[in-house]
Amino acid sequence: MEFNVQRDGLTLAGIYEPATQPNGTIAILMHGFTGNRGYAPTSLLNQLANRLRTVGISTVRFDFNGHGQSDGDFVHMTVLNEIADAQAVLTAV
Numbered sequence: 001m002e003f004n005v006q007r008d009g010l011t012l013a014g015i016y017e018p019a020t021q022p023n024g025t026i027a028i029l030m031h032g033f034t035g036n037r038g039y040a041p042t043s044l045l046n047q048l049a050n051r052l053r054t055v056g057i058s059t060v061r062f063d064f065n066g067h068g069q070s071d072g073d074f075v076h077m078t079v080l081n082e083i084a085d086a087q088a089v090l091t092a093v
Helices: 044-054 079-092
Strands: 002-007 010-017 025-030 057-062
Touching: 002 079, 010 079, 025 044, 025 079, 044 057, 057 079
Parallel strands: 025 057
Antiparallel strands: 002 010, 010 057
């Protein structure tokens, strides 16, 4: 299920994927510098999310500001606003 989270006027795009047989745990997967939440089936985050869901762990993946489908310009991305992005997603979940 795709979702959007608002943070300081930016829309952050993400996806929630429930486990086949949920055990109550949710893993929030975050991409690296210049990455994205893993759109391609062969991407590391997509493969990790698939594996986690088979063992009962639901997953959330999102694009940091300035990446993928999220708002913002990459040139304005900082570690501090990536932390703010992660906090906004964590609060929403």
